[in-house]
Amino acid sequence: LAKTTQPISMDSYEGQEVNITCSHNNIATNDYITWYQQFPSQGPRFIIQGYKTKVTNEVASLFIPADRKSSTLSLPRVSLSDTAVYYCLVGVDTGRRALTFGSGTRLQVQP
């Protein structure tokens, strides 16, 4: 799986938009980009997955530039409950292979 680099931590306030960028310079042609969210004492939860351009769901948006060497997870109007660790993963067929988690980005949302 392609190696990913993301900030160790980020701080934000309620109501703000949060953008977390992940670098994956060695992404392969068939790789997908997947983001997971993990709350303390819980298992990771799938947030969003994309291959190119923009993907949006009820939780977040994922922006992927044309070269696909990076991606940005965008959380609109965060609340205190969005405080969690966010993991960026890159790989193909991630429903059939081991996932490689980095250290993730620890997002702290303040009131």
Add this chain to the structure above:
Amino acid sequence: NAGVMQNPRHLVRRRGQEARLRCSPMKGHSHVYWYRQLPEEGLKFMVYLQKENIIDESGMPKERFSAEFPKEGPSILRIQQVVRGDSAAYFCASSPIFLEDRGREQYFGPGTRLTVT
């Protein structure tokens, strides 16, 4: 549709004892993955199983650890002769039999927190 279930949620064992962790995948899922997470770290892959088959055990320590996913019943991660370094959160994930375009995610359980005293 119940999610991935793991039990027990918390397990305390003395050094040298055996630990058995159970994982019931989501209904319709036949692929199970086990991960270990140390405090302040990301999850580390251990083993990937399908019913009655081990597909990938490249992340599993060679000694004391074993996993199975029988035809009937939950998947079991077994740790023999536990040591303090085995203390961690162990997460199980599952994925469905058939993958659609959007079906590439793994669904995680709540984890079992193992403490070795």
